[in-house]
Amino acid sequence: MTPLDLARRIRDRLAAPERCAKSASARRADGRPCTPDHPDAAQWCLIGAAWAETLNLGRHDNCTELRFAVYGACFPDIEPLLLGVTVTRFSDDASHAELLAKIDEGIARLEGRALGTPA
Numbered sequence: 001m002t003p004l005d006l007a008r009r010i011r012d013r014l015a016a017p018e019r020c021a022k023s024a025s026a027r028r029a030d031g032r033p034c035t036p037d038h039p040d041a042a043q044w045c046l047i048g049a050a051w052a053e054t055l056n057l058g059r060h061d062n063c064t065e066l067r068f069a070v071y072g073a074c075f076p077d078i079e080p081l082l083l084g085v086t087v088t089r090f091s092d093d094a095s096h097a098e099l100l101a102k103i104d105e106g107i108a109r110l111e112g113r114a115l116g117t118p119a
Helices: 005-011 045-057 060-072 082-093 096-111
Strands: 026-028 041-044
Touching: 005 045, 005 060, 005 096, 041 045, 045 060, 045 082, 060 082, 060 096, 082 096
Parallel strands: none
Antiparallel strands: 026 041
C-alpha cells in the first residue's frame, strides 16, 4: 500500500457524513466510543480511519510511515511533531465537507497534481 492508496481508502471510508466520528477515534452506531478496529465501529475520525485501514497490514513501522505521509500531504505546513494534534483537532472541528476537502488536497499532493485540478 502506498500513501496515495491509503489516502483514497480513508476518503472512501469517510465519504458519508454518518461515517465520521467526533471526539473519538471511532464510535459504534449507537455513538459509544470504540477502537478503530472494533467489529461494531461505524464512524471514524481521520486518524481512526487511517488506523482502521492499516491495522490489517501487520507492519507497524511501515503503517506509521504510511499514516504520517498522508497526514503530511493533507497538512503540509505543519511541523511533523505537531501532525497528530493538528489532525485530531481538525477532524473534531471541521465540517464533513471541510474534512473531505482536506483529504482531497492530500490526495492531489500525493498524485502530484495542482490543487483544484480534476483527478
